[in-house]
Amino acid sequence: MKVTIVVAGLAILTTAALGQNAPSADTGKVVFDKWCTPCHGAVAPAGGLGDGALPGTSALRVKYNGELPAVLEERTDLAPEFIETVVRGGLFGMPITRKTEVSDSELEDIIAYLTRSNN
Ligand code: HEC
Numbered sequence: 001m002k003v004t005i006v007v008a009g010l011a012i013l014t015t016a017a018l019g020q021n022a023p024s025a026d027t028g029k030v031v032f033d034k035w036c037t038p039c040h041g042a043v044a045p046a047g048g049l050g051d052g053a054l055p056g057t058s059a060l061r062v063k064y065n066g067e068l069p070a071v072l073e074e075r076t077d078l079a080p081e082f083i084e085t086v087v088r089g090g091l092f093g094m095p096i097t098r099k100t101e102v103s104d105s106e107l108e109d110i111i112a113y114l115t116r117s118n119n
Pocket residue numbers: 032035036037038039040055056057059060063072078082083086087091092093094095097102110
C-alpha cells in the first residue's frame with residue numbers, strides 16, 4: 001500500500017517536471033526578442049541607423065539575395081541542429097551565445113519558436 005502511494009507520487013512529480021521542461025514556442029519568442037531581435041529583427045529601432053543597424057537581417061539579405069526571407073522569424077526551413085550549432089558556435093558576423101546568457105532549455109524554446117511553422 002505504502003509503496004503504491006510512493007510510486008504514484010513519483011509519477012505525478014515526474015509528469016510535472018517534464019511538463020515544465022517541454023520546449024515552449026511562446027517562451028522562445030520572449031527569449032528571442034531579448035537575445036536575437038537586436039540583430040535579427042524585422043524593423044530597426046526608431047531613430048537608429050536604418051536596416052544597417054540590424055547585422056543579422058542585413059547579412060542574411062545579402063547571403064540569400066531574396067531566395068529566403070532575411071528576417072529569421074519568417075523562415076520555415078531552419079533545422080533545429082543548425083540553429084543550435086550557429087547559436088553555440090557563432091557564424092561569421094554572428095557571435096557565440098553562452099549558456100550563461102541563453103540556457104540550454106531557453107535555446108530549446110527558441111528552436112521551438114523558430115521551427116513552429118516549418119514545412
Ligand atoms: C550581434 C548580432 C547577432 C545576434 C545577437 C544574433 N545573431 Fe544570428 N546572425 C548574425 C549574423 C550577422 C548572421 C549572418 C552570418 C553569415 O554571414 O552567414 C547570423 C546568422 C544566424 C543564423 C544562420 C541563418 C542562415 O541561414 O545562415 C541563425 C540560425 C541565427 N543567426 C540565429 C540566431 C539566434 C537564434 C540568435 C539569438 C540567440 C542570434 N542569431 C543572435 C548576427 C547575430
